[in-house]
Amino acid sequence: MSTALIGPLLLLAILLAAIGAARRVKMWRQGKPDPNAVPFFKGIAAILPRYLHDLHDVVARDKKFANTHVATAGGFVASVLAMLVVYVFGGNSSFTYGLLAVTFSVMSIGAYQVKKRRDNPPANLSKGVWHRLPYSLLAFSLSGLCIALIQLLGIDNVPIVLTVLLLGGVLLGLAELIFGMTWGGPMKHAFAGALHLGFHRRQGRFGGGRSTGLKPIDLNENTLGVEKPTDFHWNQLLGFDACVQCGRCEKVCPAFAAGQPLNPKKLIQDMVVGMAGGDT
Structure with a gap:
């Protein structure tokens, strides 16, 4: 089975993702500068420990979904790293094919x-668009698993139709999960x-601290408060764009529960659309 196209x-997906990352950062930088922003390298260094500790503590409130997230996200990251070893750096061996089969299997369980x-x-x-994500995850993980098993078992003469389908599943996954x-x-x-x-x-x-987020308004500003997305600080725009639309804010909002015309999730998503230039 020819896998020459995978590498x-x-x-290409990684390159396009890097271009998209620069484009997305430029979009966030439309916001106002934040004089209290964390220095760049300090912020970058804080990501991994906060992901493994603070974020995990929040996700773990729903234990079943926490396990799903670990299997899907962990399997995906491990699979991409293994794919780089096999299909880019030429690490072709029974061990690496077996490793690919394991990582794709774990991701498949999470995707299901x-x-x-x-x-x-x-x-x-x-x-x-969130409804299509499970299918993209399954297409990528199952296609990758089949390819890894075919290579691990040394199966030759794979039908061309099956080869196209499996490579198409990998391509779909790369487009959604890395480029997208x-x-x-x-x-995103x-x-x-x-x-x-x-x-x-x-x-x-972070680290068990508390913060209300209430900050004094700078009365020397030309505009008090916000009128459009670019009136927010750049790191607030970043925060809006990070929303996963889980609806927890909507679920606990007393105004929404009382039937008032306020949906906090929709408010955030409308600002994301406006920030991206889709609306005013």
């Missing part, structure tokens, strides 16, 4: 659980969310 496609969660989603969970991560797809939260952890405007919330 170049993977590198994501799909089950989306079969009968709660009312607060956003639909739209920085170009506005449902996976992985990029924006990671940076949001490092450059959060309320740093006191």
Whole structure:
């Protein structure tokens, strides 16, 4: 089975994702400068420990979904790293093919659980493009698993139709999960969310701290408050873009529960659309 296209496609997806990342950062920088922003390298260094500790503590409130997230996200990251070793750096061996089979298997289990969660989603969970994500995850993980097993078992003469289908599944996954991560797809939260952890405007919330987020208004500003998305600070725009549309804010909002015309999730998403130039 020919897998010569996988390496170049993977590198192309990474390159396009890097271009999209620069474009997305430029979009956030439309916001006002924040004089209290965290220094760049300090923010970057804080991402991993906050992801493994603070974010995990929040996700772990829903234990079943926490396990799903670990299997899906962990399997995806491990699979991409293994793909780089095999298809870009030429690490072809039974061990690396077996490693690919394991990582794709773990991701497939997580992706299946994501799909089950989306079969009968709660009312607060956003639909739209998020409904296609389980299928992209399954297409990528199952296609990658089949390819890894074919190579591990040394199966020759794979039908051309099956080869095209499997390579198509990998391509679909690369487009959604890597390219789409920085170009506005449902996976954009992985990029924006990671940076949001490092450059959060309320740093006191990490490590067990508390912060209300109430800050005094600068009375010397030309405009008090906000009129359009660019009136926010750049790291606030980053925070809006990191929203995963889980609907927890909607679920606990007393105004929304009382039938008032306020949906905090929709408010955030409308600002994201406006920030991206989709509306005023």
